[in-house]
Amino acid sequence: MFVPLHDSTPLKVIRFQSVTVTIIAINVVMYLTTGAFAPERVLDVIAAGWGVIPGELTHMAAPVLGYEPVPEPLTLLSYMFLHAGWWHLISNMLFLWVFADNIEDAYGHTAFALLYLTAGVMAALVYTLLSPSSNMPLIGASGAVSGVLGAYVVLFPKARVWILLFLRIPLRIGALWVLGGWFLLQVFSWWMDRGNPEAGTAWGAHIGGFLAGAGMTYAIRRRLWMRLSL
Numbered sequence: 001m002f003v004p005l006h007d008s009t010p011l012k013v014i015r016f017q018s019v020t021v022t023i024i025a026i027n028v029v030m031y032l033t034t035g036a037f038a039p040e041r042v043l044d045v046i047a048a049g050w051g052v053i054p055g056e057l058t059h060m061a062a063p064v065l066g067y068e069p070v071p072e073p074l075t076l077l078s079y080m081f082l083h084a085g086w087w088h089l090i091s092n093m094l095f096l097w098v099f100a101d102n103i104e105d106a107y108g109h110t111a112f113a114l115l116y117l118t119a120g121v122m123a124a125l126v127y128t129l130l131s132p133s134s135n136m137p138l139i140g141a142s143g144a145v146s147g148v149l150g151a152y153v154v155l156f157p158k159a160r161v162w163i164l165l166f167l168r169i170p171l172r173i174g175a176l177w178v179l180g181g182w183f184l185l186q187v188f189s190w191w192m193d194r195g196n197p198e199a200g201t202a203w204g205a206h207i208g209g210f211l212a213g214a215g216m217t218y219a220i221r222r223r224l225w226m227r228l229s230l
Contacts (some may be wrong), residue, residue, distance in 0.1 A: 003053060027083065050078045051074075053134070079137075099149055100112075103152060186206040
């Protein structure tokens, strides 16, 4: 529906968003070494082996591959660094680039990394809770990135964000409106796709990640605002 281009919130504490850039770099390298040039059958094996499969995590389904390359609980971390295509990768990294620097600024480098990973894990758990017997692999950074968006709404609701609506129309709009609208779209899309095992987008993971990031940030928002105001 839209892609973000730039926000109006400057960094106040850190000099550079080193964790954000590191996460982006890891995702790009992982895609180049696993998914960019591999045949589709190899991609399917990678997704099944290193992505989150709810039925395997809940032991309600047999392993898709007949074996598990890594213990299924570890896929709650590994899935965040795999992508299904160039647009899947670029869109996630663009959202991360625009919004994560200010969250890293507010949290600090180490705490931001923990927020990102925790939101990603929570996103996968919500996805699993909503489809506990599914054998559809979950891959991609969008659950963790959604956590960053949730945190941004809590800390910077009045920030102005440039977006490209429908990939054609540039608009400058408040963060609360653009990210709140994005969240409502995820809820609506999940509602429309619920019960469809072939749904190509893990809307539930987006919802879970967003709520996790917003909830964790809301709980300590005063401390974070104090850090930014020093």
